[in-house]
Amino acid sequence: MKTQTRRTDDVRVAVSTVIFTLRRIGDTSQVALPLVRRTRDPFEGLWALPGGWLGIDENLEAAASRTLAETTGIEPSYLEQLYAFGDVGRSTSRVVSIVYWALVRQDDAPAAPENTAWFDATALPLLAFDHNQIVDYALWRLRNKVGYSRIAHGFLPDEFTLADLREVYEAILGRRLDPPNFRRQVESSGTLIPTPSFRTGNHRPARLYRYNHDVELADRGPLPA
Amino acid sequence: MKTQTRRTDDVRVAVSTVIFTLRRIGDTSQVALPLVRRTRDPFEGLWALPGGWLGIDENLEAAASRTLAETTGIEPSYLEQLYAFGDVGRSTSRVVSIVYWALVRQDDAPAAPENTAWFDATALPLLAFDHNQIVDYALWRLRNKVGYSRIAHGFLPDEFTLADLREVYEAILGRRLDPPNFRRQVESSGTLIPTPSFRTGNHRPARLYRYNHDVELADRGPLPA
DNA sequence: TCAAAAGTGTTACTCTTACACCCATGT
DNA sequence: ACATGGGTGTAAGAGTAACACTTTTGA
Numbered sequence: 126m127k128t129q130t131r132r133t134d135d136v137r138v139a140v141s142t143v144i145f146t147l148r149r150i151g152d153t154s155q156v157a158l159p160l161v162r163r164t165r166d167p168f169e170g171l172w173a174l175p176g177g178w179l180g181i182d183e184n185l186e187a188a189a190s191r192t193l194a195e196t197t198g199i200e201p202s203y204l205e206q207l208y209a210f211g212d213v214g215r216s217t218s219r220v221v222s223i224v225y226w227a228l229v230r231q232d233d234a235p236a237a238p239e240n241t242a243w244f245d246a247t248a249l250p251l252l253a254f255d256h257n258q259i260v261d262y263a264l265w266r267l268r269n270k271v272g273y274s275r276i277a278h279g280f281l282p283d284e285f286t287l288a289d290l291r292e293v294y295e296a297i298l299g300r301r302l303d304p305p306n307f308r309r310q311v312e313s314s315g316t317l318i319p320t321p322s323f324r325t326g327n328h329r330p331a332r333l334y335r336y337n338h339d340v341e342l343a344d345r346g347p348l349p350a
Numbered sequence: 351m352k353t354q355t356r357r358t359d360d361v362r363v364a365v366s367t368v369i370f371t372l373r374r375i376g377d378t379s380q381v382a383l384p385l386v387r388r389t390r391d392p393f394e395g396l397w398a399l400p401g402g403w404l405g406i407d408e409n410l411e412a413a414a415s416r417t418l419a420e421t422t423g424i425e426p427s428y429l430e431q432l433y434a435f436g437d438v439g440r441s442t443s444r445v446v447s448i449v450y451w452a453l454v455r456q457d458d459a460p461a462a463p464e465n466t467a468w469f470d471a472t473a474l475p476l477l478a479f480d481h482n483q484i485v486d487y488a489l490w491r492l493r494n495k496v497g498y499s500r501i502a503h504g505f506l507p508d509e510f511t512l513a514d515l516r517e518v519y520e521a522i523l524g525r526r527l528d529p530p531n532f533r534r535q536v537e538s539s540g541t542l543i544p545t546p547s548f549r550t551g552n553h554r555p556a557r558l559y560r561y562n563h564d565v566e567l568a569d570r571g572p573l574p575a
Numbered sequence: 576t577c578a579a580a581a582g583t584g585t586t587a588c589t590c591t592t593a594c595a596c597c598c599a600t601g602t
Numbered sequence: 603a604c605a606t607g608g609g610t611g612t613a614a615g616a617g618t619a620a621c622a623c624t625t626t627t628g629a
Contacts, residue, residue, distance in 0.1 A: 135406050136363045138436075138446050181360050181444055185436040209434040209448045211363075211410040219406055221363050221448070223434045288607075306592065308609070328607045329599040513580075531619065533582070553580040554626040 136211075136219050140188035141176030141256075143207065143226040143263035144197060145246065147280045147296055154296040156246040156267070158260065159196050159237060167217050168253030172244070174260070176222070189225035198235045201227035203279035207263055215255050226263040228279030247299075271297045275316055278336050286324050286331040287311065316340050361436075361444045365413035366401030366481075368432065368451040368488035369422060370471065372505045372521055379521040381471040381492070383485065384421050384462060392442050393478030397469070399485070401447070414450035423460045426452035428504035432488055440480050451488040453504030472524070496522045500541055503561050511549050511556035512536065541565050 148157040160172035175196040179188050186204060193201055204227045211221035237243060244250075246264055249257060270276045277293040291307050311317055318337045323330035373382040385397040400421040404413050411429060418426055429452045436446035462468060469475075471489055474482060495501045502518040516532045536542055543562045548555035 136404055138361045138363060179361055179436070179446070182438055184438055185434065185446070206434060209410065209431060211404070211448065213407055213409055221404070221410070221446070223436065223446070286608090303593070304607085305594085305609070305611090310591090325600080326607085327601060328605085329601095329609080331608060511581090528619070528621085529580085530582075530584090530621085535618090550627080551580085552628060553578080554582080554628095556581060 136221060138179040139176055139220050139222045140179050140185060140192060141174040141222050141224045141259075142189045142193050142196075142204075143174060143224065143260055144193055144201070144229060145226065145263075145267060146229045146231045146243075147293065148231060148243070148245075154292050156264070156296055157243045158246050159241050159243050160249075160252070161196065162240045162242075163253055164240065171253040172242075172250060172256075173253035174224070174256050175241070179223070185223050186225070189223075189227070193227055193229075196238070196241055197229055198238075199229055201229050201279075203228040203276060207259070207266065210255060210259065212255075224259055224263075226266065228276070230280060230282065232282060268297055268299075275336060284320060284322065284333040284335050286333060288331060290334075361446055363404040364401055364445050364447045365404050365410060365417060366399040366447050366449050366484075367414045367418050367421075367429075368399060368449065368485055369418055369426070369454060370451065370488070370492060371454045371456045371468075372518060373456060373468065373470075379517050381489070381521055382468045383471050384466055384468050385474075385477070386421065387465045387467075388478055389465065396478040397467075397475060398478035399449070399481050400466075404448070410448050411450070414448075414452070418452055418454075421463070421466055422454055423463070424454055426454050426504075428453040428501060432484070432491065435480060435484065437480075449484055449488075451491065453501070455505060455507065457507060493522055493524075500561060509545060509547065509558040509560050511558060513556060515559075 143158060145156055145158050147154045159175060161175045163169050163171055163173050175192045177188070177192050177195075179185065183191070185206070189204060190201065193204075204225055207224045207226045209221060209223050213219065215222075246260065249260060251257065252260070267276070271294060277290060277297070280293045281289060287308050288304070290311065291302055291304060294307070295302055316337050317334040320333045320335055322333045324333055369383055371382055372379045384400060386400045388394050388396055388398050400417050402413065402417050402420075404410065408416070410431070414429060414431075415426065418429075429450055432449045432451045434446060434448050438444065440447075471485065474485060476482065477485070492501070496519060502515060502522070505518045506514060512533055513529070515536065516527055516529060519532070520527055541562050542559040545558045545560055547558045549558055
């Protein structure tokens with residue numbers, strides 16, 4: 126057969142990662158992500174998700190961690206597989222991209238390396254490949270997951286106030302939440318442990334909380350591997 | 351470097367599919383899936399998910415459809431990507447498996463080919479590779495998805511009674527549902543269109559319904575590709 | 576007429592939402 | 603003292619679950 130001249134071995138595997146963080150803009154927060162400017166042929170000059178080829182002795186998640194570290198210089202606070210993209214037409218050669226999504230805390234993020242910049246996740250330019258779709262899908266997953274998991278923790282330091290936590294939710298969901306109801310919901314979930322400390326500021330001091338790591342909160346699904 | 355002797359090109363891509371159908375056992379239904387007996391070296395003799403190598407000019411979903419057709423001889427009523435498994439140790443050579451899961455209607459399923467058999471999804475033997483984990487994860491997704499989507503339709507013919515539909519739910523969820531409450535829930539969802547026909551049987555005739563394909567029911571997520 | 580599934584009605588209970596109101600602090 | 607965010611109370615509404623009850627058929 127004619128098609129036998131191109132074999133299975135010609136399919137290459139890449140790993141890319143959608144890395145989310147929270148940026149403070151004025152009195153509110155917004156979801157941001159780092160992109161890398163392409164310096165090679167397909168889509169040269171356009172912004173793209175950080176990624177690279179899968180090493181032969183490297184697990185998928187390890188490859189995602191590696192590209193993440195190369196881009197942001199830090200460890201992710203959360204990392205999960207998003208989807209495998211492998212349509213024939215999505216690149217000039219045949220590439221199957223295993224895409225991960227991750228959360229990082231802005232605090233411990235050093236300056237972005239050369240050719241890397243952070244963008245507002247809700248107002249991206251035209252990206253290389255099908256990366257606009259991929260980011261949209263990752264954003265949808267983030268918004269969805271914040272509703273039933275402790276994913277917001279990935280944006281917060283060890284100790285935080287309920288207002289801090291609520292601000293994370295508001296930035297992800299893109300809408301304001303009622304503070305009294307929010308308090309009761311997270312309190313009744315049993316995932317927060319109150320500390321003896323308060324954060325003092327302009328007004329009444331707010332109690333600091335930390336996450337209860339014992340409560341696994343049915344993090345949804347017998348996550349494979 | 352030493353590791354440069356084995357390159358990215360040595361990673362091969364396979365596609366496997368978890369194919370669910372409903373089998374009638376006595377007066378109840380159970381979820382079943384086809385497995386293929388391995389005839390080659392890694393795990394020879396054990397049962398495994400149907401699958402094969404990704405063709406160079408073949409989309410991921412097309413590869414899943416192909417292996418599905420080779421195993422069951424029919425088109426799936428539903429097909430969705432499950433997860434990409436790619437740990438270094440999961441096979442003797444380096445293989446990244448893109449796994450799909452699918453639904454087929456038992457009616458139009460011909461006899462299983464050589465070396466293929468159908469198993470009760472909740473009582474599987476030891477399978478090759480990490481396929482037990484994979485099936486567990488697919489089952490979890492199926493049970494989860496039945497709660498918020500019209501996935502049950504994938505097991506039913508065009509016209510069906512509310513008892514038929516409820517039986518699908520009960521088989522997937524593994525528990526009995528209250529018929530009156532079930533009726534109201536599906537009726538209020540607006541996804542069903544009553545037909546003028548009834549199914550006559552031993553007792554009071556039951557109205558036949560069909561799915562309303564206009565209602566997209568927020569099938570959860572800007573599913574990529 | 577009787578068994579059994581089809582289908583309707585009703586009530587209790589939980590969860591969500593909206594919002595009034597009090598508390599404690601820095602200025 | 604007062605503005606402001608921290609924190610409590612409460613009541614209306616939606617959604618869920620349990621179950622009594624009526625309807626319609628074949629045997």
